[in-house]
Structures are given as C-alpha cells and as structure tokens.
Amino acid sequence: MLNKEITKEDVIDSLKSVIDPEIGINIVDLGLIYNISINDDLIEIDMTLTTPGCPMHGSISDWVKRILELSFPEKKIIVNLVWEPVWTPEKMSEEARKQLGI
Amino acid sequence: MNEQISVAGIYSPPFKIVVKYFIAAIISFIIFNLMLVIDYKSISGHHFQPKILSINHILTLGFITMIIFGAMFQLVPVVLEVKLFSTILAEIQFWIYTFGVILLTYKFYYFSSNLSFVLPALLLSLAMMIFTINIVISMTKVKKWNITGSYLASALFWLLITALAGYLLSKNLDKPFIKINHLQYLKLHAITAFVGWVSMVVMGVSFKLIPMFTLSHGYKLTLAKWSFVLINIGLLGINWIMHYPDTGFYNLIFGVLIFSGIILYLIQIFIIFKKRIRKKLDIGLKFSAFAFIMMGFSLLLNFSFLFFNYESIKNLTLLYGFTVLVGYVSFLIVGQMYKIVPFLVWYHKYSSKVGLQQVPMLKDMFNEKLAEIQFYLMIAGLVLLVPSLMIEIEILVFISFLLFALSSFIFGYNMITIFRS
Numbered sequence: 001m002l003n004k005e006i007t008k009e010d011v012i013d014s015l016k017s018v019i020d021p022e023i024g025i026n027i028v029d030l031g032l033i034y035n036i037s038i039n040d041d042l043i044e045i046d047m048t049l050t051t052p053g054c055p056m057h058g059s060i061s062d063w064v065k066r067i068l069e070l071s072f073p074e075k076k077i078i079v080n081l082v083w084e085p086v087w088t089p090e091k092m093s094e095e096a097r098k099q100l101g102i
Numbered sequence: 103m104n105e106q107i108s109v110a111g112i113y114s115p116p117f118k119i120v121v122k123y124f125i126a127a128i129i130s131f132i133i134f135n136l137m138l139v140i141d142y143k144s145i146s147g148h149h150f151q152p153k154i155l156s157i158n159h160i161l162t163l164g165f166i167t168m169i170i171f172g173a174m175f176q177l178v179p180v181v182l183e184v185k186l187f188s189t190i191l192a193e194i195q196f197w198i199y200t201f202g203v204i205l206l207t208y209k210f211y212y213f214s215s216n217l218s219f220v221l222p223a224l225l226l227s228l229a230m231m232i233f234t235i236n237i238v239i240s241m242t243k244v245k246k247w248n249i250t251g252s253y254l255a256s257a258l259f260w261l262l263i264t265a266l267a268g269y270l271l272s273k274n275l276d277k278p279f280i281k282i283n284h285l286q287y288l289k290l291h292a293i294t295a296f297v298g299w300v301s302m303v304v305m306g307v308s309f310k311l312i313p314m315f316t317l318s319h320g321y322k323l324t325l326a327k328w329s330f331v332l333i334n335i336g337l338l339g340i341n342w343i344m345h346y347p348d349t350g351f352y353n354l355i356f357g358v359l360i361f362s363g364i365i366l367y368l369i370q371i372f373i374i375f376k377k378r379i380r381k382k383l384d385i386g387l388k389f390s391a392f393a394f395i396m397m398g399f400s401l402l403l404n405f406s407f408l409f410f411n412y413e414s415i416k417n418l419t420l421l422y423g424f425t426v427l428v429g430y431v432s433f434l435i436v437g438q439m440y441k442i443v444p445f446l447v448w449y450h451k452y453s454s455k456v457g458l459q460q461v462p463m464l465k466d467m468f469n470e471k472l473a474e475i476q477f478y479l480m481i482a483g484l485v486l487l488v489p490s491l492m493i494e495i496e497i498l499v500f501i502s503f504l505l506f507a508l509s510s511f512i513f514g515y516n517m518i519t520i521f522r523s
Contacts, residue, residue: 100381
C-alpha cells in the first residue's frame, strides 16, 4: 500500500502555520504563496514577500522550508523567493482583509 | 527573477552589537529626561548656557545618534542586501564613541573643569569616521542601489561635516582662533547635524520602514527624489556661503530650498500613509505619525523666523529645540523602537523556533497599554512646556519635565520587557 498522496491542500494547511509576526496573518492568506508543485519526491514552492528588502528576507522562506520538511519528511523541499509578479494587496484573501479592517 | 534560499538572516549583523548601541541609547534617553528634572531651573532661566549644551548632547549624541548607529548596522545590510563590512570596527567604535559622549557632556556640564574640549571632540570625530568607513565599504558591495541608499550615503557625508564643525568649535572654545563669528559655526554645526545627518537618515529609512509597517502599495517615490536633491543643494549652499560676510539673501535662498525639500518629503510620507492597507495605527506608528506632524509644525515655526521678529518671546530657541528634538526626533525614534526592537529580539530568539513551538507576535512582547500611557504623557509634557517656557513659570516647566521623565521610565521598562521576553 502506497502512502496517501500529498495534495496541494495538505501543503497549504501546513503553510498556514507560518504567521508573519509583525502583521499577525499567515503567509497563505497574505497571498505570498505564488505556486505549489508536487512531484514524486519533491515539493517546490514559489513565494514572495510584501516588500523587497524586508528584514524577514530569508527567514520566512526558511520557515516554510522547515515546516514542510517536518510535515512531509519523505519529500525534498525547494523554496524559491520570487519578486515577479510584485505582491499587491489584491493578492490577500478575504480573511486577511477582514483582519486588517479593509 | 528567482533566487534560492540558503540560510536565514544572511545579511543581519550580530544581535549583540546592535543591542549594545540600543541599550546605551535607552540609558542616555532616561538620563536626559532626569537631567531636565534636576536642572529645570537653569533651563527655564537662560536659553544658552553650558548645562543646556551638556543636556542637549546627552540627547543628540547619547540617544539620537547612538540609536542611528545601531539601527544602521541593522538596516543597511537588510535594506541594501549587503553584509556589514566589520563588526569588530562597530565594536571599537562603540567604546570610543561612548567614552567621547561621556567626556564631552561632562565637560559641558562642569564647564570650568580642566578637561580640554579637544579630547572628547577628537574621540567623537574618530568614532564617526570609523562608522563612515565601515558603512561606506559595506555600501560598495551593493548590487541594487535604491533611494534609501542615496539618503544614507549623503547622511554620512553630513555626519562628517557635523563632526568637523564640532571639532573646530571645540578647538575654538579652548583657544579662540576662528576669525569669523563662531556662532556661525555653531549654527552650521546644528543645521548640518539636524538636517544633514539626523533627518537624512530618518527620511531615507522611512521610505523603507513606513510602507513595510503600514503595508502601503501603489505610490511613486518621485517627491522623495526631489526632496533629496533640494535638501542637499540647500545644505551645500549654506555650508559654502557661511564663509563669506553679508550673505543674508543667499541664506534665505538655500534655506527655502531645504524647507521645500522637507515639505516635499512630508507630502511623500502623507501619500504613503494615505495608501496604507493597515488602517489602524499601532503604538509605534502613532508615535511616528505624531512626529511627522511635529516635523511640519517645527518647519512652520522655523519658516516664520524669516518673516517675524520674535524677540519679544523669550526662550524661543529653547522652545524650538524641544519641538524639534523631542516633538519630532525623539517621538519618531521611540515609535520606531517599538517596531524594531521587538523584531530584533524576536528574530534572535524565536526565528529558529518557528514551526517547532508556539512563538509570540511582535506586539505581544511589550505592554502596549503602558506604551499608550507613555505616548500621552510625552504629549502632555510637550503641550504644557510650550506656554510654561514662554511665560517662564518654573513650576510648570518642572511639571512638564516630570511628565517626560515618567514617560522615559515607561519606555525603559517596556524595552527591558522586550529584551527579556
């Protein structure tokens, strides 16, 4: 019997536990995750940050890597930090907007 | 554009070195506020005397510049994506600088002491040169230049000019040699320090931090560029014409350039605030917003000096000094510290624990209610101080300073809470 197949939803659920400590909203609802691709032995994430040169630069993507490694130990994790397309507030979820009072 | 992530915080300097500068600055801020209470009589009496110079330098060197040094060690690497050239130089600079600040403020306080002005001025200039070298070498490695970098680079230039003018003044106090009126040099020292050094850093950094904290998007930084040009031309002009007699007209022109630059900056900041997504201002941003209002107010006050004769109002220089140094600069620094210090400590202590255990949010690392009280105490102190200084009622000046001192204790308490969390 094979292991249960990992879905994008499983990955998103894990990623929701990464919360921006300044804003208090998780990175999925902030719209920072651009793409999730799952292969046989690999999970690859494309993500951005709200501002280039943010002091969190490096750390948020490291947390993403760590959390996914813990959740899916059988997979290799690659996190790409991308700046295009540029993050805009429109990328936030309804939930995030509500929290920010927009 | 794509980049692979390797290790966290590749650009961040060691936590210890930044914290050292911050702690020294917080202590200086509390000492400054205590000195106001202790020496309220000499402050409310005459507006120009050595004790005031001492207290002023505890604030400007011990608090403001100390914070800027620490913050730049942290921010230059992350904002310009480059490693700090040397933490050892930053460490050496700290001790030379701190010793210089103590000696200088001691010498001003006990004006007749045997200590020469030249030694502390030399130490301070040396520390500032070490700082400049450290940051400039770091900046040479920058791949993507931005407007913040330009502001910071020009701020370094003006820091050195401030130090040079301060050094010449210190030599002159020991043995008068400056042929032109030395008060001109004093004015130059103050303008260059305040506009060229402090404000250029504040402005440059704010273009990065304010949008980050307020989540502002969709604005252009055109005004920021014009502001940069106007202020620098104005400062160069004032530094140049000061060496010639009868330059009132040119003074006015260069002064207007600086004023216009600062107004453009304030409009730019207003636009950024308008475009913010986080509508509710937290305590750090409340302090900052108030500071920007005071910056505009002090600009108006300064501008009106050109047209009105205020000789009838006593203590005006002092009043102006408090508006600028407490109302604008200190409010802004306190506000930004409520944002930066929790982040630094959090990053140091919790960053590696994300995903492994529950980590706090930044706003939970200090008592925000107390910070609000500090905010209103500082405003109350400032509002009470204005009429008290103008009509010279000593007891009211004393009460204003007590309010300041109380607020500085709260600030100290909150900062300790953050460091210990």
